[in-house]
Amino acid sequence: MTAYRVEVRVMPRAALLDPQGQAVEHALHALGFGEVARVRVGKHLLLDVEAASRDEAAARARAMCDRLLANPVTEDFDVAVGTG
């Protein structure tokens, strides 16, 4: 078994209103960063996972997202596995 650092990114569904992202976008505009067209705010989770392979670590992390880490109704996720 090897230890892998798994990064999970959970984002609100693109079609749904993201009031947190909007508030940040407005604040950036107020600070003079007018070039920002859109901001969305999500979550970034770091997991240290023991697995036999990178693929297994990724598969387990996706299963964790399906069960708990992301809500399929309101959120999308992606998983990236770093080196052990």
Add this chain to the structure above:
Amino acid sequence: MPRVAVVVFPGSNCDADTLAAARAAGCDAYYVWHRDTDLQRADVVVLPGGFSYGDYLRSGAIARFSPVMASVAAHARAGGPVLGICNGFQILCEAGLLPGGLMRNARQRFLSRPAWVRVESTDTPFTRLYQVGEVLELPIAHGDGRYVADPGTTAELEAGDRVVWRYVRDNPNGSTNEIAGICNAGRNVVGIMPHPERRNAPVLGGPDGARVFLSMEARNATQHAVDVRAVGDRHLRV
């Protein structure tokens, strides 16, 4: 007298109000700790408001895996009435017992104030003593109250008369179709964001929420009447 189990999660904070409202309506209400799996022959299960597990990850996301939830799901599958209020509604959505989900209020802020809802369906165990179209004043107290569902699910809710309460005057959280509460296809699982248990007596500002709890008692009485008639005329007694 219906037996009403009020489930207590770590972080529930409307459990005592909910128990008191159920008792005031004549129910035999009692607490069930979230780690217990025995609902003690409950007729009705209520998941109260609060901030189970500090709303970590998402509101209700961790509470839905509490040991008691398997029993709540079994009760619901058997047709038993389940009511989720506020955080309880969020937990029912996370558990998949109700469709859709609850997201951050459109205007970001936590809201604690009165809201107005119209009763859209009286065909649930918790609204049978209301009239369709009645407008109720009920307190809201939530940060994640914006009900969302995909367009197909929303259309199903509307077509099936499964929107039970809808905000009127204003939509405090930006919910889809002004939805404040819904039920499942079987109509026995109901979720509501406002707090009927906080408005069940004049001393609390009005009685508009009381009939949610009185409806449980009425349902029970009706059910027993039917049961007794089925046994034989000499037992006919309501």
